[in-house]
Amino acid sequence: MPKITMRQAITDALREEMLRDDNVFIMGQEVGVWGGTYAVTRGFYDEFGAKRVRDTPISEMVIGGAAAGAAMNGLRPVAEFMTINFAFLALDAIVNHAAKVRYMFGGQMKCPVVYRAPGGGGRQLGATHSHTPDVIFAHFPGLKVVSPATAYDAKGLLKSAIRDDNPVLFIEHHTLYQIRDEVPTEEYLVPIGKSDVKREGTDVTIVGYAQGLQVALDAAAKLAEEGISAEVVDLRSLRPLDMGPVLKSFQKTFRAVVVEEGYRTFGIGAEIVARLHEEGFDYQDAPIKRVAQYEVPLPYSRELEQSALINVDRVIKAVKEVL
């Protein structure tokens, strides 16, 4: 199987879905002539034309809302926010409109829109451009939120998201565009709402997703050198959240660490710990630890920024505390 980057995997997914279904189109800032700020849609404008690859003004509110409206009226828009930080401006369009219209009108309409948004810290972009606000979006029923950690999952999840009849926020961690893994050339889908065991182990369960998952895998590899066997579970979807594989693993290891790039307070880890407590209390042999970003706006200076973010050492330390 060929190894490709996550960037390529996302590009391929978009392209395949656009070729498969004429109702799929892309809209967003610099997606067309420029080729995408992260070069995900390079060449699309020439291949598909201005009708299906639509450059928008810098207008997040109407990007969020018009994509939802087009979806309500039969299309399958893939709306790109240049980064998730700018999607804050569209929060109302996403959570108060896209995620509500079906329920609020008694099931009369569906809203099959995909919002793509690169995000995350670690690139020295300063406080406003480095958020990992995934949990904010994952809070609301009516929206689905996915964030892949591998090229394989990115491709399969994005294709599922485009075919899904619900609004899906697809969060791409910008430090993962370059990672490579095996992706089949034949068509496949990865279901939304299914966690996945990415590494098997027996001593401790490490739960993560997106960039946090990659850190968890690196930590697990190092721990293995010391004879500690960590199982790594990838959430892949934050809503719907699939606790099945997490609980199953926990029932085997009795110990867990949750890794996320966002803030600890009210974060994804808080939810996972609470669920393990509620649903797996009898299996708990040690306090469950969380590894997350320190509670500061992210600074510019490289070492300073890195010191606030999650890393392999912090995960290893947490694992050793629960063993």
Add this chain to the structure above:
Amino acid sequence: MDKETLLHWYRQMVLIRTFEQKCSELYQQGKIGGFLHLYIGQEAVAVGSINARQENDHLITAYRDHAHAIMAGTDVKYLMAEMLGKATGISKGKGGSMHLADVSKNYWGGYGIVGGHVPLGVGIALAEQYKGTDSAVLCYMGDGSTNIGYFHEALNLAGVWDLPVLFIVENNQYGMGTAVERASAVKTMVEKAAAYGMKGKQVDAMNVFEVHNATQKALQAIRKGKAPQFLEMITYRFEGHSMGDPLRYRSKEEVHKWQENDPIGILEKHLLDEKEATQEEMDQIDEEVKQEIEAAVQFAEESPFPALESLFEDVYANDL
């Protein structure tokens, strides 16, 4: 305009007003909860403009939405049932007064977030342009919504993409208790449209004929010119912003002055002056409408509340 059409318009206006008067009563009895925003005084806007639409044209509006739903052609019994939170309501009891929609009639609903639906209307229009149809979207909003970011982004995008949208601002002089001149740096709404390449037109919107005529022309222009259009309907709401409005921001004299131009009165007078209809004919319609509303209330009252299992239905398409 033939007699039949004129009487039909009259009937629609009276139906809207009677429906809302009944709602007001039911609200005071505690049978309707939440917010209730009455359209009384503005009827000529919905009646004049929606009668000018083609069947494949779409409608979308804000929370002051009863008239648009009635004009979309939804049976008032399903609307009344929604007001009472019943399972038979048009939105299955999940939307309430502010969130009536009837997608089967191309009516995409009322929306409670000021300005939030304007981009949705633009997106609905984008889908029609994309599919290559001749449908347009009639996107209604209040004067207050022209001060929110959504409005400006939506008009700009519609202009950039030449979308088939008719933006209809119902300028009823106030956003809650704030008069237009206290909230808007420019005095007219059409000035704002100009910034986005739309010429725009102010319409005496107490007069249903003016509204109809202006809407018809604007829709023709959209279909011919393949570009959005803008209308500012000068109107007035006779009641408070919502139930329980202390009405401290305007004088009784001002209200009375506008009430002299009651849109129903204007149509009535036209019908009598032009000998298009007799008082008896109109009284007869009033009586029929009253009965229709009574029947709707009865239907709503007799309908069951939603089963509690429905709480979890329709959060997602193909529920999880």
